[in-house]
Amino acid sequence: TTRTVAVIVGSLRKESFNRKIAHALAAVAPSTLKFEIVEIGDLPFYNQDLEGGEITPPAAWTAFRKQVKAADAVLFVTPEYNRSVPAALKNAIDVGSRPYGQSAWSGKPCGVISSSIGAVGGFGANHHLRQSLVFLDMPVLQQPEAYIGAADKLFGADGKLNNEGTASFLKKYADAFAAWVETNAKG
Ligand code: FNR
Numbered sequence: 001t002t003r004t005v006a007v008i009v010g011s012l013r014k015e016s017f018n019r020k021i022a023h024a025l026a027a028v029a030p031s032t033l034k035f036e037i038v039e040i041g042d043l044p045f046y047n048q049d050l051e052g053g054e055i056t057p058p059a060a061w062t063a064f065r066k067q068v069k070a071a072d073a074v075l076f077v078t079p080e081y082n083r084s085v086p087a088a089l090k091n092a093i094d095v096g097s098r099p100y101g102q103s104a105w106s107g108k109p110c111g112v113i114s115s116s117i118g119a120v121g122g123f124g125a126n127h128h129l130r131q132s133l134v135f136l137d138m139p140v141l142q143q144p145e146a147y148i149g150a151a152d153k154l155f156g157a158d159g160k161l162n163n164e165g166t167a168s169f170l171k172k173y174a175d176a177f178a179a180w181v182e183t184n185a186k187g
Contacts, residue, residue, distance in 0.1 A: 003181050004034045006071035010078025010089035010125070012041040017151035018115050021170070022077040024161040025113070029174035033181070035075070038067045040092035051099060061095050068096050068104035073181040074138065077113045080125035085132075093132055105136040109184035111177045113146040121147030141180045146173055 007026070011018045019037070026035040044050070044058045051057035068074065078089055096104040112129055114122025126147060133140050148154075148166065156162040161170075 001182070002032055002034055003072040003178075003185055004036065004070070005073045005075050005181070006068050007035050007037045007075045007077060008040060008089065008092060009037055010076065010086045012088055016079070017117070017155070018077045018079050018113075020155055020159055020161070021113060021115050021148060021151070022075070024167070025075075025077075025170045025174050028167065028171040030178045033174070033178050036067075036071070038064065038071075040064070040088055043088075043092055043095050045091055046094040046098070048098075064092065065096055065102075065104040068108075071108065072185045073177075074105070074108050074110040075113070075177065076110065076129060077115070078122065078125055078129065080114060080116050080120070080122035083124035084128045085125050089129070090132075093136070097136060103136060105133075105138055107186060108138055109141070109181045110138045111141040111146075111173070111180065113148065113173070115146075115148035115151045117150065117152045119149045121149040123147050139180075139184045141177055144169070144173055144176060 007022050009016060009019045009022055042060050043064055079086060110133060112126050114126035116122040130140060154161055154163045154166050161167050
C-alpha cells in the first residue's frame with residue numbers, strides 16, 4: 001500500500017542540513033512511501049484570538065492543517081535550538097493541534113530525526129518533541145533512534161549525502177519507519 005508522509009523540517013534555512021537529510025532519506029526509502037515536505041515558515045504565530053466562533057482563521061493555518069490531515073504519517077526532521085525544538089516547529093505543532101478536538105496530528109504514526117552540526121545530534125530537541133507527541137496521541141517510532149551529529153560534514157558541494165555510514169543508517173531508518181507506518185496507519 002502506498003502511504004503518504006508529511007515531512008516537517010524544523011529549520012527555515014535554505015541550505016538546511018535537516019532539509020538535506022529529509023531528501024536523502026526519501027531517496028533511499030521504500031517506494032511505498034511518498035514523502036512531501038509541508039512548509040511551516042509562513043504560518044502566523046498561533047493565537048487563539050484568530051479563530052473560533054465567526055472568525056476565519058489565517059489561510060496558511062487552514063492549508064497546513066489540511067495537508068497534515070491528508071497524510072497517512074508524519075516525519076519530523078529537526079535541528080536543536082538551545083537544547084530544544086526550534087520555535088517555528090513548535091508553532092507548527094500548535095497550529096496543527098487546534099481548534100480543540102480537531103487536531104490534524106491525532107493518531108498519525110510518526111518518526112523523529114534530529115540533526116546538528118555538533119556531536120550530540122539534537123538529542124534535546126528530539127526528546128522535547130517527543131513530549132508533545134505523547135500528548136498529541138501520535139505513535140512514535142522508537143528504534144532506531146536518529147541523532148545525526150556533524151551534519152555539516154555529511155554533504156558534498158552538490159548537496160548530496162557523501163557519507164556511507166549515514167546513508168546506510170538512513171536506509172535502515174526508512175525501512176523501520178515504513179514498517180511502523182504500515183502497522184499504525186489508519187485505514
Ligand atoms: C543552534 N545550534 C545548536 N546545535 C546544537 O547541537 N545544540 C543547540 O542547542 C543549538 N542551538 C542553536 C540555537 C540557534 C538559535 C541556532 C541558529 C543554532 C546549531 C545548529 O545545530 C546548526 O545551526 C544547524 O546547522 C541547524 O540545522 P539546519 O538549519 O542546518 O537544518
